[in-house]
Amino acid sequence: MPVKCCFYRSNTGETMAWSESVDTLLANKDGLAAFRTFLKSEFSEENVEFWLACEDFKKTKSPTKITSKAQKIYSDFIQADAPKEINIDFHTKNDISQNISEPTLSCFDNAQRLIYSLMAKDSFPRFLRSEVYKELVKKHQDRNQKRWLPFL
Template sequence: MQTVLFLFPQLNLSAPKEEPYRIIKQENQEGKRETKNRLKDKRNRLSLLLQKAESREIFIPFPNKPEKANTSLDEPVKWGESLDKLLAHKSGLALFRAFLQSEFSEENIEFWMACEDYKRHKSPAKLASKAMKIYSDFIETDAPKEVNIDFHTKEVTKKNILCPTLSCFDLAQRKVHVLMEKDSYPRFLKSQLYKDLIKQSQVENNGHRRRSQSFTSAGLLQTQAEFTVWL
């Protein structure tokens, strides 16, 4: 009986079996390099923000009421004492907002600012539409900038806006303030951005003041816009 031997030249049995592993390993290395480049780009952008924050005159794009604020050399140190001191200062608020934008988590500070602006309204006729706008933007389920508050707070706020008063968002605003105080504010204080700003203030306090630069609201908005393109 004869043995028939079939040959399949298209099958390369001598090809290295680890080839798929090499491809995956190469893809992983490329992914790591891309991540490293993104982190480097983020550090460069934070450095750019720091350079702009060195200015001592900043216009804050606060809703309906932009105001000029002068930053003393000691102010950044005070911002580390409490979240309230940070938010009370126009320059601190602007820097904190830009930091949150860099983390894609600016909805809390924007809601807080919207509530502060809402409480300035003195016309009862405008309260209803303004309250509904804030509720639809930040409170209701699947809102475009939905803040992370509990169901009870949402329900209380929903009932409050049926007969809107200047205090109808107070509960929700307090809850969001607590969230920022426990979460994003400590990260801000630990960020290289804030550390570098403190270091810069200390240098200037020691007599090495640098020539101040002009920093307008347009410049701040441009800086904040740069954070939104981080991908």
């Protein structure tokens, strides 16, 4: 059984770990930044921005902040002709529109689930095949190779 070194965790390993799941990628600051860069290059960064806005929204405690943040998310991502309008089905959009006057912390859950699924099934696999991701992996591999060469 191979022994893993416990003293050094390479950036290559971390970068490679992003390919495990969209959750791993979104939970990592550098992974999220790389994914956003990729999505911007495809003009679809509104999806990850919406997902992040929802994650932040769900942590809101103050009732007045819940209302103001919900309105901001709605005007930025949901309403017709929103500046960062996400692509969700009519029923989901309609449900949010009908309930936005009295928002709850779960009012965007269905839309967030749809966008997450879209990212996981569509954007994430394309990201893993992208030059952005391949270059990052290669850069970390090259850096690690140079770092360890003197010890060979």
